[in-house]
Amino acid sequence: MNIYAFWILNAILFLGQLILLLFLAWRKQKLTAKERTITEQYDALTDVFSSYMMDPSDERFIQEIHSASHKGVVLERLLNGYVSVTKGSVTSPLVAKLSEDFLTARYAKQLMRKSWAIRMNTLYFIEDFHMQSLTPLLKEKLRKTVRLDQETQQLIRTLASLNEPITISVLAQYPDAPVRLYIDVFKRLEEHSSLEELNAALSEETNNKALKHAAISYIGMAGLIAFLPRIEKELQTQDVEIRIQALKSIFHLQYISDPILLTPFFQSLSWQERMFASQIAGRLQLSRFKEVLSELLGDSVWWVRYSSAEALTQFSDGDILLTHLSAYHPDRFARDMATQWKSSLLGSEK
């Protein structure tokens, strides 16, 4: 065995590592210096940016951003900071204007970059800043996609945030498109488009189960009470998954036109249906179901016992009922559950 070969192997590896080390140290130094400059420019522009956002006639920010050597990154960070604070409120036309003026060309280029992470970040920012001018480019990109990977999913979300209902039909081309992605699209579309798409999703002709599932869930989440009759109609469907979603949606809407509609679900073979029916009875304080809730306290499924006890706490005489049930219910597990919820009521009184 030739020891020199191993000496050479180790020496080459060590020297190779030293070269890599020096390169990485140089790169780190450079990146740190660049980051420092960006931070300095960001700090210097923060005040004038705030003034501009409050009063667009104060044009100092526009003049100063032009002279910043890293204007793209700095503006991106300033706008991102602004939208993350005001997230959920109405889209700011100023954010859209600034980003359209300064970032359109940069983002158009970035969308074509080889780096997946940069393309993803760009899609996130286009969504955050509502950059309408990039819609044609994004639609073209979507047209060329063949797989519903992470990037395509974000592309769809971004386009939906720019109010492009085409995203629903594109999604429908993928049979395995997840429910949560449809919901993400409904959430992002403007109210008018969203209502139209929900209507279409609930129509008889729809064979897309994921889309229907998403529409029912979204209606509950968004509290769209106008859709209640459509949701109640879904309680009659043969598809148990859709029925469960409809019950969940009614629970969120906190309203039911006729409590009789709930009755069959307390005896359902599906424990999820029994659970949601109990939850709705509690949330809506439907006292006619007190007796059935007391029975469900002894259900074979823990979640049903838990929900029915929780539902009983919602009634004004819930503490008396639970005290009675904790002592006299024929089922031991029901007594335990009643005891647990009885004490939670005592806690809330403290």
Place this chain on the structure above:
Amino acid sequence: MHTFFLILSYVVIAYMLFSSLSYLGLFFLAFGKVKREDKLDRRESTEDFLRNQNTYPVSILVPAYNEEVGVVSTVRSLLALEYPEKEVIVIDDGSKDKTSECMIKEFNMTQIPFAVRTHIQTAQINSIYQSSIFPYIRLIKKANGGKADALNAGINLSSYPYFCAIDGDSILENDGLLKTMKPIIESDGQIIVTGGSVRIANGSTISRSKVEVIGLPKNPIVLMQIIEYFRAFLIGRLALSHLNILLIVSGAFGVFNKERVIQAGGYNKNTVGEDMELVVRLHRLLREEKSKQRIEYIPDPVCWTEAPESLEVLRSQRIRWQRGLFETLWSHRKMMLNPKYGAIGLFSMPYFLFVELLGAVFEFLGYFIIFGGFFFSLVDPNIAGVLFLVTIFYGSLISALAVLLEELTLHKYPKVSHLMRLYFWALTEAFWYRPLMVIWRIQGIFAVFQKKAHWGDMKRKGISS
């Protein structure tokens, strides 16, 4: 005799070269994924989930034994977690210190009756407390039964479909849970376990669950553990996760699908390596069911933990780890080289046996022959020299490479001086740190024959202010 040692030398040299190459091979497998996500804005990619009602609620389990120093700050850090729906369950496994008293006082807890579902049998539950300030914080006081038993009790009490197990001495970053749940949510439940990357907190400044300044500790023992983490996480776990054959999700932090864990029988109380054993059992379950569900590891650091600063504590930790590894491989020996378990049986299990477990034995033999060759003519000094060089290659240069690869991909340590210090300390590994590890790991193999499983005996200082 001479011939015996000569052959042994060749075996050790071949082993070390093979292991080094397998490390490099695994790294190159993982490199693409890490590099791909390097520039991704993590905040942007998770912020949508914050307002999303479609995230799965998570129960956070904090098993604690004599954790009076760290438990309150851990729970406080969990309160600061950005996640739409969560509950925190601290399980005091019969501590002898004031773990429970600290919790009860700090969070104004009162004893409650609770209808616990006994999915998994555990030692006796003495009492359950609930915070009157934050009703979603609960405390279980139970008889001592070990960490696995404590986690099982937490699973029994938990209400949500996913649970996250976190050590009582660890701090989770604000968006750590969101980042770790993201693959589970996006896969619509096809991923049943995610392991978060764990980083050593010593030397960094952590305040209110946020890492304010990332720094390096002065203590060389801790520095070497940081390098070891790079080597283990970047070179090993990422690639194994990529191939869906990852056998370890750190006990310090991981998220699990509760139903699957209950189906698998919960944590095993008869091993000190309950985290690895559970993951292997879940893999076994998935393979036996021919399920397409996966176990995944995410490279982004989300959990910060306190590393031992003294040799004594480090020794006991390593003995425990090695013992846990041995026990897991032994109890699932049926899977070894068994084609029924796919790549897990044919690649992962043999890899963990030969590289992770028996590596210490080969390395020990290597050091023995080098010493014997140079000082007692046990083998030709030329062969001892080759072995010496291969040991440096295997022990130091691979670790130094791991430091460089971390800088190339994740580059979490901000200063050039950090990089330099880590690199040059890594070069010293084969001369002092590795021999120590080798001895303790061999002791760990022998420790398997001790009967009792117990909690690690870590002297805490606390890592968050």
